[in-house]
Amino acid sequence: MILTSTAESRLLDKIAMTEYGLPEAVLMENAGRAVVSRMREFTDWEGAFTVIVCGTGNNGGDGFVSARYARGAGARVLVILMGDPSHMGESAKMYRKTAEKMGIPVIEVMEAEEAVPYLYDADIIIDSLIGTGLASKVKGEKAALIDIINDTDALVVSTDIPSGLVTDTGRPAGTAVNADFTVALGSVKRGHVLYPGSEHTGRLLFSPIGIPEEASEDFPVRLLFREDIAPLLPVRNQISHKGKNGFLGIFAGSSGMEGAALLAGQGALYAGAGKTAIITTGDAAPIMAGKFPEIMVSSIGNGPHFTEDMAEAALEKAKAYDVIAIGPGIGRDEETVKFVKKMVENFEKTIILDADGLYAAAEAKIDFKSCPGRLILTPHVGEFARLTGLSASEIEEKRIDAASDFSKKNRLVLVLKGAPTVIGLPDGRSYVNTTGNPGMATGGMGDTLTGVIGAMAAQGMSPSSSAAVGVYLHGLAGDLAAETTPVGYRVTDLARLLPKARAQITEMDE
Ligand SMILES: NC(=O)C1=CN([C@@H]2O[C@H](COP(=O)(O)OP(=O)(O)OC[C@H]3O[C@@H](n4cnc5c(N)ncnc54)[C@H](OP(=O)(O)O)[C@@H]3O)[C@@H](O)[C@H]2O)[C@@H](O)CC1
Numbered sequence: 001m002i003l004t005s006t007a008e009s010r011l012l013d014k015i016a017m018t019e020y021g022l023p024e025a026v027l028m029e030n031a032g033r034a035v036v037s038r039m040r041e042f043t044d045w046e047g048a049f050t051v052i053v054c055g056t057g058n059n060g061g062d063g064f065v066s067a068r069y070a071r072g073a074g075a076r077v078l079v080i081l082m083g084d085p086s087h088m089g090e091s092a093k094m095y096r097k098t099a100e101k102m103g104i105p106v107i108e109v110m111e112a113e114e115a116v117p118y119l120y121d122a123d124i125i126i127d128s129l130i131g132t133g134l135a136s137k138v139k140g141e142k143a144a145l146i147d148i149i150n151d152t153d154a155l156v157v158s159t160d161i162p163s164g165l166v167t168d169t170g171r172p173a174g175t176a177v178n179a180d181f182t183v184a185l186g187s188v189k190r191g192h193v194l195y196p197g198s199e200h201t202g203r204l205l206f207s208p209i210g211i212p213e214e215a216s217e218d219f220p221v222r223l224l225f226r227e228d229i230a231p232l233l234p235v236r237n238q239i240s241h242k243g244k245n246g247f248l249g250i251f252a253g254s255s256g257m258e259g260a261a262l263l264a265g266q267g268a269l270y271a272g273a274g275k276t277a278i279i280t281t282g283d284a285a286p287i288m289a290g291k292f293p294e295i296m297v298s299s300i301g302n303g304p305h306f307t308e309d310m311a312e313a314a315l316e317k318a319k320a321y322d323v324i325a326i327g328p329g330i331g332r333d334e335e336t337v338k339f340v341k342k343m344v345e346n347f348e349k350t351i352i353l354d355a356d357g358l359y360a361a362a363e364a365k366i367d368f369k370s371c372p373g374r375l376i377l378t379p380h381v382g383e384f385a386r387l388t389g390l391s392a393s394e395i396e397e398k399r400i401d402a403a404s405d406f407s408k409k410n411r412l413v414l415v416l417k418g419a420p421t422v423i424g425l426p427d428g429r430s431y432v433n434t435t436g437n438p439g440m441a442t443g444g445m446g447d448t449l450t451g452v453i454g455a456m457a458a459q460g461m462s463p464s465s466s467a468a469v470g471v472y473l474h475g476l477a478g479d480l481a482a483e484t485t486p487v488g489y490r491v492t493d494l495a496r497l498l499p500k501a502r503a504q505i506t507e508m509d510e
């Protein structure tokens with residue numbers, strides 16, 4: 001499913017009208033009806049006192065349509081209109097008249113206070129004050145109205161996007177509605193999934209409004225759902241053997257940081273890599289040996305951490321692997337930085353670079369574009385800040401564009417972890433993940449993700465697909481863990497649920 005910016009959602013409406021000849025009023029009718037019909041399974045409209053709060057834009061127009069359908073569903077309805085009615089477009093004006101002709105009361109208010117008696121009595125509030133047309137900071141009476149909506153006990157359903165939320169960033173423009181449900185119309189918008197917009201949005205429902213899918217085929221940002229992931233997962237047929245499912249080599253760990261390497265290895269095991277090896281340092285290897293009988297642990301060198309002079313032997317060893325991962329727990333010694341540089345500049349197959357591997361890449365100023373391998377970088381915001389020189393807040397402000405710009409410029413796959421994780425592809429497109437939960441904000445989750453993505457690449461997927469499938473699967477395993485333990489499940493608990501998550505994805509058609 002596409003994920004749109006303000007400009008793209010406007011473009012989509014424009015394409016619908018100019019290229020397909022769909023009148024604005026038809027789209028608005030579909031939109032207003034969808035809000036009520038999508039909510040039918042979540043609320044009982046029968047007898048519910050429903051206040052529809054309309055602004056003077058097309059979002060308000062949708063609201064006038066919803067008023068009719070809510071009444072049709074048995075609700076007692078009332079419309080509150082705030083703003084200068086002369087600003088209303090033709091379709092919105094028409095639907096206001098229609099509603100009034102059907103006997104639906106429309107109360108024009110100048111001050112928020114005038115709406116108080118209705119709003120506090122409401123069972124359901126439909127928020128149609130401001131949609132994607134939000135122009136600047138919300139102040140004065142509209143801000144006060146939003147604050148009252150947020151103060152009521154009513155079930156709040158936002159039309160298209162919670163009023164006051166900035167479509168492109170998910171930040172409130174001063175203040176924004178805290179919805180229980182939001183019905184996204186025609187497309188899901190960036191603000192619905194970017195924090196804190198995801199919290200204002202409440203439960204996100206989507207409804208098409210009649211615009212053909214072809215109209216948005218070339219849009220560059222997509223939300224990842226099960227339907228997108230299932231076709232990418234390789235099917236294991238009866239005659240599959242371990243040699244067919246790839247060999248992943250994980251260069252990880254150092255003295256005192258053996259756990260990170262084991263967690264990456266564990267991720268690979270449960271994600272179905274054919275064979276997994278951990279290659280670590282002399283001091284770390286004995287501690288890792290035998291922890292997972294399925295993982296081959298070997299060492300290069302005798303010391304506590306990787307050094308530049310080990311790179312040659314490591315590259316020789318790496319010839320046996322289809323994919324390598326470098327980084328978890330390797331530490332930040334100067335020598336280790338040089339080791340990573342040599343590895344990344346010389347390995348010719350797929351490389352996943354994570355954690356201290358990313359630190360090394362930033363320190364050594366590796367020129368990713370001139371590296372011979374296919375790179376997948378998996379930074380969290382802090383690591384990405386170091387790589388780009390941007391601050392963490394600058395990245396959060398434009399999480400999607402920051403990821404896609406970087407991957408396009410450096411021709412690699414970038415997994416910018418967090419809520420939500422964004423995957424930038426070398427061609428400038430990007431994916432936004434929909435799985436995962438705050439219970440995953442615990443040490444070692446990222447190491448496991450590295451193993452999962454590595455396992456996918458080893459099983460023959462392209463770097464882009466490996467990242468998409470790995471991130472989605474890892475998040476889904478987290479969601480399965482959170483079903484019983486919202487916070488406090490271990491990385492190991494998540495890893496053990498990876499096979500179940502995988503089965504859930506592939507069994508979708510049954
Ligand atoms: N286009 C289409 O074909 C279709 C569009 N559709 C729907 O239309 C929505 C987009 O409609 P839009 O572009 O008319 O703007 P919209 O979201 O109603 O906002 C304008 C209103 O907000 C107000 N306002 C703005 N900023 C403000 C601020 N800072 N502080 C205070 N007020 C502010 C502004 O006030 P004004 O400036 O006029 O005083 C005006 O009242 C879209 O989200 C979807 O729901 C569907 O029907 C399908 C077909």
Ligand SMILES: Nc1ncnc2c1ncn2[C@@H]1O[C@H](COP(=O)(O)OP(=O)(O)O)[C@@H](O)[C@H]1O
Nearest residue numbers: 417418419436437438440441443444445446447
């Ligand atoms: N609030 C959250 N919602 C969804 N996913 C999250 C959240 N917090 C963390 N995660 C996920 O957990 C993992 C944490 O990785 P990372 O920050 O590298 O941790 P570590 O370095 O401890 O391994 C990432 O995949 C990230 O997307």
Ligand SMILES: [K+]
Nearest residue numbers: 127130161163
């Ligand atoms: K709204």
